[in-house]
Amino acid sequence: MAQEQYIYAVTRVHNNEQTLLTAQDVERLVEAKDAAEVFALLANKGWGSPDLPPGNPEALVAFEMDRTWSFVGELSGDVSLFNVFRLANDYHNLKAAIKLAYTANSSAENEAYFLKHGTIEVATIVAAAAEHNFATLPDAMAAAGKEAYEVLAHTSNGQLCDIVIDRATLLAIDAAGKKSTSKLLQQYATLTVDVANIKAAVRCCAMQKKPEFIERVLAPVGSLNVPALAAAAAQNMAAIYAVLHGTAYQNAIEELKTSLAAFERWCDDELIELIRPQKNNLFTIEPLAAYVLARENEINLVRLVFSAKINGLPAQTLRERLRKTYV
């Protein structure tokens, strides 16, 4: 892509970065006395629309996510450039569709199980799962869907079905990252895959799973030595730390020793640090990708704040769970 192609888009994105939540804005949200005050503060930052049902956090965050994708789609002219972000939604939808098909559930409330902004229409995935014919889906997804459905049909074990699809998700993200010409999207794919593998290894270790099971769970892609990680997960946490030592995740070892939640927070903060240089990038598509990730980050953050306020969590507890902001 010629760099001049994105000058307009990048300028608009940088302009819109001013509307992103700053660390001070987040602090105000944390200090808000209740969810109503959070709504008011967000409205001052331009969140929401008069057409939204009042007092509904999910409707608000869904609206903001729609707005983000609509904005980026308008600017890029081709949202498929960001497929590496959207594939996880497709596979989530595939998982939901298979489980609904297996339970022969066709309730009208099923829409709530599916995510928007994937690369494939939800209806296509639902139809494929309902008819047990996955040929209408891309090859990799069709193979994963077929295998997951058969596993579920033969074992009635939802976890095994999840393992097949989660692994396929990581392989798809890795493939999309490798296909992308953007270094940022490649790094995002690697980070996503590595983090998922580390989390899976830690969980398997905690549940004392057998090596054969762990090897089925971990995706053999990313920057880590996956066979070594799988072998370590079959031993103990110290072995996992040893595998991570000397890798890009060395600094996360201390977080892993604290908790998986602390590790997840470290990963989210790493992602923000990864995209932060894009604030000064004037020409390529990467600031658009960074904007999508920054918006997803702040939408997740707002979701967390709403959840804390609705459940009456103290501000300090909430603060410990917050992630860094992009601006």
Place this chain on the structure above:
Amino acid sequence: MSNLGIIFAVLGMALAALLPGWGSAKGVGMAGQAGAGVLADNPSLFSKVLVLQLLPATQGIYGFLIAVIAMGNIGISGGDFNMSIAKGLAYLGACLPIAVVGFISAIHQAKTSIASMQLISKRPDQFGKSMLFPVMVEMYAILAVLVSFIAVNGVAGMAL
């Protein structure tokens, strides 16, 4: 072969008009895209954005100026095509500073202008400072046009 002198001289004149004009057209176009991006959300910044967009346009003007002076000195409009190869090459060399530096500086100035536009879109009060950055690039185009101006006029007086 006897016309090689005038051919070199006209080539120099053409390059002086062509390359900086090309660079300026590209630079103003790039800056225009960024300007449109700023105005989409901040229409009140129009005048400031316009100034920044126009900064890369000057190289094209400098190139045009040198080309016109060279045209006059060569005497091409008078139909006199007698010129030594040495003099023709001297005209070509005299035109090269603005041709090359004009092209390159226009592109770089456009990129700096775009960065400055993005700065004022976030901090409109920094317009004065933001304008200084692309103006710094202008200095090299001015040096090049001065060298070409002196050289083109100098070649005219040479008995080559």
